[in-house]
Amino acid sequence: xxxxxxxxxxxxxxxxxxxxxxxxxxxxxxxxxxxxxxxxxxxxxxxxxxxxxxxxxxxxxxxxxxxxxxxxxxxxxxxxxxxxxxxxxxxxxxxxxxxxxxxxxxxxxxxxxxxxxxxxxxxxxxxxxxxxxxxxxxxxxxxxxxxxxxxxxxxxxxxx
Numbered sequence: 704x705x706x707x708x709x710x711x712x713x714x715x716x717x718x719x720x721x722x723x724x725x726x727x728x729x730x731x732x733x734x735x736x737x738x739x740x741x742x743x744x745x746x747x748x749x750x751x752x753x754x755x756x757x758x759x760x761x762x763x764x765x766x767x768x769x770x771x772x773x774x775x776x777x778x779x780x781x782x783x784x785x786x787x788x789x790x791x792x793x794x795x796x797x798x799x800x801x802x803x804x805x806x807x808x809x810x811x812x813x814x815x816x817x818x819x820x821x822x823x824x825x826x827x828x829x830x831x832x833x834x835x836x837x838x839x840x841x842x843x844x845x846x847x848x849x850x851x852x853x854x855x856x857x858x859x860x861x862x863x
Contacts, residue, residue: 705801721739753774779812780811
């Protein structure tokens with residue numbers, strides 16, 4: 704089951720994000736890593752900037768989350784994570800499929816770390832196309848608010 708989550712569920716959402724993000728430790732540059740990966744204030748800021756969060760439940764337990772944010776003429780996929788002990792069991796796929804159905808007529812973009820090959824491959828299996836480095840830089844500067852160091856170490860994929 705998938706349902707929308709509001710900011711009164713920040714602790715549940717943060718539990719998933721901060722658990723699953725540990726997979727990125729050592730993959731992303733050390734000066735871009737912090738623990739916890741996302742603070743409560745950062746998540747509250749995301750909600751105030753229009754991010755909508757959806758959660759996937761298994762046996763009445765929230766095990767995965769994914770966010771979307773309308774920015775200008777696109778929809779960004781934001782903060783897609785599944786609890787580490789539930790990864791590779793379909794929760795992430797169900798969340799992406801849900802968003803694809805919900806956003807059929809929209810241009811979808813997702814950014815991730817360039818060395819997170821598993822994340823890139825995950826989105827490619829849903830038909831997302833990896834942008835070139837030059838296109839990635841332009842898209843990240845146009846649609847995201849992230850530091851230069853993160854831009855230098857990220858990629859953008861798009862579902863046309």
